[in-house]
Amino acid sequence: MGDKVIRTIGVLTSGGDAPGMNAAIRAVVRTALGKGLKVRGIRRGYQGLLNEEIIDLSARDVSDTIQRGGTILQTARCHSMRTEEGQQKAAAICKKYGIDGLVVIGGDGSFAGAQRLAYYGINTIGIPGTIDLDIACTEYTIGFDTAVNTAMEAIDKVRDTSTSHERCSIIEVMGRDAGYLALWCGIANGAERILMPEEHDYNEQMIVEDIQACRKRGKKNYIIINAEGIGDSMNMAQRIEEATGMETRATIIGHMQRGGSPTCKDRVYASIMGAMAVDLLVEGKTNRVVGYQHGQFKDFDIEEALSMKKEIPEYQYDIAQRLAL
Ligand code: ATP
Numbered sequence: 064m065g066d067k068v069i070r071t072i073g074v075l076t077s078g079g080d081a082p083g084m085n086a087a088i089r090a091v092v093r094t095a096l097g098k099g100l101k102v103r104g105i106r107r108g109y110q111g112l113l114n115e116e117i118i119d120l121s122a123r124d125v126s127d128t129i130q131r132g133g134t135i136l137q138t139a140r141c142h143s144m145r146t147e148e149g150q151q152k153a154a155a156i157c158k159k160y161g162i163d164g165l166v167v168i169g170g171d172g173s174f175a176g177a178q179r180l181a182y183y184g185i186n187t188i189g190i191p192g193t194i195d196l197d198i199a200c201t202e203y204t205i206g207f208d209t210a211v212n213t214a215m216e217a218i219d220k221v222r223d224t225s226t227s228h229e230r231c232s233i234i235e236v237m238g239r240d241a242g243y244l245a246l247w248c249g250i251a252n253g254a255e256r257i258l259m260p261e262e263h264d265y266n267e268q269m270i271v272e273d274i275q276a277c278r279k280r281g282k283k284n285y286i287i288i289n290a291e292g293i294g295d296s297m298n299m300a301q302r303i304e305e306a307t308g309m310e311t312r313a314t315i316i317g318h319m320q321r322g323g324s325p326t327c328k329d330r331v332y333a334s335i336m337g338a339m340a341v342d343l344l345v346e347g348k349t350n351r352v353v354g355y356q357h358g359q360f361k362d363f364d365i366e367e368a369l370s371m372k373k374e375i376p377e378y379q380y381d382i383a384q385r386l387a388l
Pocket residue numbers: 077078079080109110139140141142143144145146169170171172173174175176177179192193194195
């Protein structure tokens with residue numbers, strides 16, 4: 064627990080952007096203003112902090128943003144923040160601008176930065192904002208719901224044409240290190256195969272044999288959801304077409320999954336998490352992350368949150384395979 068009185072709250076978005084980040088920023092700004100605090104927005108994540116890209120935020124500055132994708136504060140990755148020198152400088156800049164409480168909206172990496180700032184005396188609270196759902200202390204991360212629905216709708220469209228032409232379709236979704244988007248799309252789109260970074264040792268020969276068996280059973284298409292972390296979709300399509308004789312096309316959905324107007328769920332969760340982050344700072348808490356677990360919004364120690372490991376639920380993966388019969 065920090066012992067200082069919070070007068071000015073800073074807010075930044077960091078790492079990959081996620082739909083719903085604006086709803087979180089809005090909630091931070093309006094909750095803080097409602098408590099009589101001053102709010103400063105930091106542009107372009109930690110890089111903007113180091114460059115002193117700091118602006119005052121009023122209630123009107125966040126008007127008309129709850130429904131907008133992306134982040135009005137912009138985001139960036141910042142190598143210097145990983146160094147002691149960068150972290151000390153960032154903390155000194157917060158102090159220079161009177162920022163005594165900082166809300167960091169981002170993923171695991173961003174929380175590691177927040178933890179360092181807490182170490183150097185800035186009270187910090189993290190909000191999980193990532194489309195990857197890969198933060199262990201929380202069952203929900205802002206942006207996942209929008210991203211997974213965007214991908215699902217795109218895959219439905221590819222599936223239509225895949226059925227018409229009796230093709231195999233490999234559809235690549237985001238997720239460099241985490242397969243949640245792939246798993247959820249796999250179930251929601253009724254895919255025959257899901258390839259996730261957690262299961263790197265997938266057997267391509269088995270897929271080829273399965274495609275051949277499915278064709279014999281009269282299946283009109285074959286959908287493979289491939290996570291970005293496995294990648295190689297174009298070459299994979301060529302290899303599968305050569306081995307099976309079935310026309311095979313790869314579609315990479317890409318950054319479309321990051322954008323778009325946030326779903327109701329993302330807006331509501333982001334609003335609650337944003338407000339809660341300010342409440343925690345005002346209570347004097349620091350070095351914590353807001354999360355959602357067992358139906359409740361809670362806060363966790365950042366260190367504890369960063370040390371937890373999130374596994375893909377084997378049972379859900381197994382169900383996806385069983386339903387692809
Ligand atoms: P996502 O994975 O969704 O893109 P993220 O927050 O995990 O989100 P990263 O690129 O890992 O994204 O981290 C964002 C920024 O946080 C980095 O560019 C860096 O400035 C800072 N950061 C990452 N790791 C550390 C660390 N160990 N110590 C201090 N700062 C860090």
